[in-house]
Amino acid sequence: MSSGKQRASILDKSLSKGKTEVSLTAYTLLFSEMVQYSHNRITSVNELHNKLSELGERVGVRMVELLFVRERNYKRETKLLNILMFVKGTLWKSLFGKEADKLDRATDDERIYYLIEKEPLVNKFISVPRDKSSINCSAFIAGIIESVLVSTGFPAKVTALWHKGTTFMIKFDDAVLTRDKQLEGR
Amino acid sequence: MAVPGNYYFAIVGHHDNPMFEMEFAPANKEPKKEDHRHLNQFIAHAALDLVDESMWTTTNMYLRLVDKFNEWFVSAFVTAGRVRLICLHDVKNDDGIKNFFMEMYETYIKHSMNPFYEPNTPIKSPAFEKKALFYGRKYLTG
Numbered sequence: 001m002s003s004g005k006q007r008a009s010i011l012d013k014s015l016s017k018g019k020t021e022v023s024l025t026a027y028t029l030l031f032s033e034m035v036q037y038s039h040n041r042i043t044s045v046n047e048l049h050n051k052l053s054e055l056g057e058r059v060g061v062r063m064v065e066l067l068f069v070r071e072r073n074y075k076r077e078t079k080l081l082n083i084l085m086f087v088k089g090t091l092w093k094s095l096f097g098k099e100a101d102k103l104d105r106a107t108d109d110e111r112i113y114y115l116i117e118k119e120p121l122v123n124k125f126i127s128v129p130r131d132k133s134s135i136n137c138s139a140f141i142a143g144i145i146e147s148v149l150v151s152t153g154f155p156a157k158v159t160a161l162w163h164k165g166t167t168f169m170i171k172f173d174d175a176v177l178t179r180d181k182q183l184e185g186r
Numbered sequence: 187m188a189v190p191g192n193y194y195f196a197i198v199g200h201h202d203n204p205m206f207e208m209e210f211a212p213a214n215k216e217p218k219k220e221d222h223r224h225l226n227q228f229i230a231h232a233a234l235d236l237v238d239e240s241m242w243t244t245t246n247m248y249l250r251l252v253d254k255f256n257e258w259f260v261s262a263f264v265t266a267g268r269v270r271l272i273c274l275h276d277v278k279n280d281d282g283i284k285n286f287f288m289e290m291y292e293t294y295i296k297h298s299m300n301p302f303y304e305p306n307t308p309i310k311s312p313a314f315e316k317k318a319l320f321y322g323r324k325y326l327t328g
Binding site: 065 | 269
């Protein structure tokens with residue numbers, strides 16, 4: 001038998017932050033490959049958004065657990081506004097190094113919130129052809145936000161729109177609103 | 187020094203599916219009758235409703251005692267991603283169980299960092315089991 005494991009198993013590594021910065025160019029290369037990979041396998045714009053969303057989903061579920069342990073010291077969020085502030089502040093800071101630009105609530109529908117980001121990092125090196133101008137690769141970020149909300153217990157649908165830069169329209173399920181009102185009433 | 191007791195630990199996913207189960211017994215005890223094992227699953231499953239109710243009343247992850255069934259106590263721990271860690275035990279051991287939950291939570295996070303691990307699926311890694319055994323011996327059975 002060999003003399004034992006030479007490499008430390010992933011379970012033995014520490015959870016603390018380590019290096020928080022990743023090279024922008026390396027990330028952009030990876031992201032461009034992700035977009036091209038998805039692009040080769042779809043037939044419509046919506047499918048591209050869906051594929052990028054799915055990729056973002058896999059990131060989101062892991063970020064949630066990590067961030068609550070590292071940044072929020074093992075305290076969960078149970079209120080709607082708090083989880084939105086978590087997305088706008090903590091999540092955005094750890095992903096992009098800054099907070100999201102603006103968080104608004106829709107006036108006509110209380111289930112909808114708008115998270116506005118003027119220049120998302122993922123779109124920095126992407127040029128959109130004029131004939132497919134509705135493609136917004138921030139669908140990847142929309143997937144991250146959606147999976148963060150779903151896994152913390154606030155099911156929602158998140159779409160990326162071209163509005164004031166990029167706007168993420170977050171639409172919560174009715175059950176979330178009812179439960180939130182109930183909790184506040186207590 | 188913990189009073190020796192029996193423990194049943196389970197990690198439950200979003201669809202009430204068990205992702206990981208493990209039993210701890212004091213070192214000197216002989217293996218008990220076989221039919222206790224499905225009873226443990228049943229008690230843990232029944233306690234899930236109570237966990238879901240109390241998880242919205244507090245921002246703590248450790249929910250302490252949520253249920254009692256005959257001589258079994260049920261303690262629960264809810265993670266940020268709503269993964270529930272349930273522990274059935276027949277002796278009170280709040281501190282030991284809390285430490286055990288925290289360590290298993292961190293081990294779970296490290297395990298989920300593996301991109302090949304699909305969340306909400308059973309955890310089959312032998313390294314994970316070893317860690318669970320190790321922490322169980324350290325904090326639960328002494």
